[in-house]
Amino acid sequence: MAPRGLSLEEKRTKLLEIFYDSKDFYQLKELEKLGPKLKGIVSQTVKEVLQSLVDDGLVQGDKIGASNFFWSFPSQRGTIVQNRLDSVKETRAGHEAQLAELKTAIEHERTLRPLSDSRAAALEQLTSMKKQLAVLQEEIDAYGACDPVKVEEKRRAVTLAHEAAVRWTDNYSILLSHFTRQSGMDAQDIRRYLEIGDDYEDIF
Numbered sequence: 001m002a003p004r005g006l007s008l009e010e011k012r013t014k015l016l017e018i019f020y021d022s023k024d025f026y027q028l029k030e031l032e033k034l035g036p037k038l039k040g041i042v043s044q045t046v047k048e049v050l051q052s053l054v055d056d057g058l059v060q061g062d063k064i065g066a067s068n069f070f071w072s073f074p075s076q077r078g079t080i081v082q083n084r085l086d087s088v089k090e091t092r093a094g095h096e097a098q099l100a101e102l103k104t105a106i107e108h109e110r111t112l113r114p115l116s117d118s119r120a121a122a123l124e125q126l127t128s129m130k131k132q133l134a135v136l137q138e139e140i141d142a143y144g145a146c147d148p149v150k151v152e153e154k155r156r157a158v159t160l161a162h163e164a165a166v167r168w169t170d171n172y173s174i175l176l177s178h179f180t181r182q183s184g185m186d187a188q189d190i191r192r193y194l195e196i197g198d199d200y201e202d203i204f
């Protein structure tokens with residue numbers, strides 16, 4: 001079975017060991033040679049591992065002249081960890097202070113609004129009225145067609161339709177009268193020719 005390769009975290013730890021053991025400065029090309037030789041880190045992955053350590057603040061880097069140098073010391077890691085711990089403690093203390101302020105504010109509001117019998121009854125009535133309102137709203141939604149706004153819209157639509165029908169029948173009557181005068185034909189014959197039934201009525 002082929003040996004298992006190192007995980008990223010194992011590579012990070014081993015690369016840090018090179019710095020800690022030697023307490024020296026290195027260039028990338030030096031680490032790419034020492035990584036495989038001392039810690040079994042594949043040379044092509046050293047740059048990526050090194051960058052991840054720099055991003056996390058565990059390795060420092062600086063350009064001196066035309067070359068980039070990297071270094072890290074055990075005490076430096078301890079300082080970083082301590083700083084992070086202090087930051088977490090500070091954040092926690094801030095949250096605890098906010099929580100204490102909220103509790104104090106809640107207690108203050110409770111003292112201003114004691115739960116008397118009348119207040120308890122008022123709250124109970126408010127809850128009941130909210131439930132009734134919800135039921136009424138459901139009934140209104142169920143009978144949406146009877147909504148006054150919708151009823152008014154339908155009434156207006158009927159009025160417009162009636163006015164249009166009146167205009168058409170008026171126009172028909174005027175044309176029929178004109179045609180009978182001009183041609184001398186009987187109006188009933190013209191109706192029969194146009195297939196207009198006897199049940200036709202003018203709309204007023």
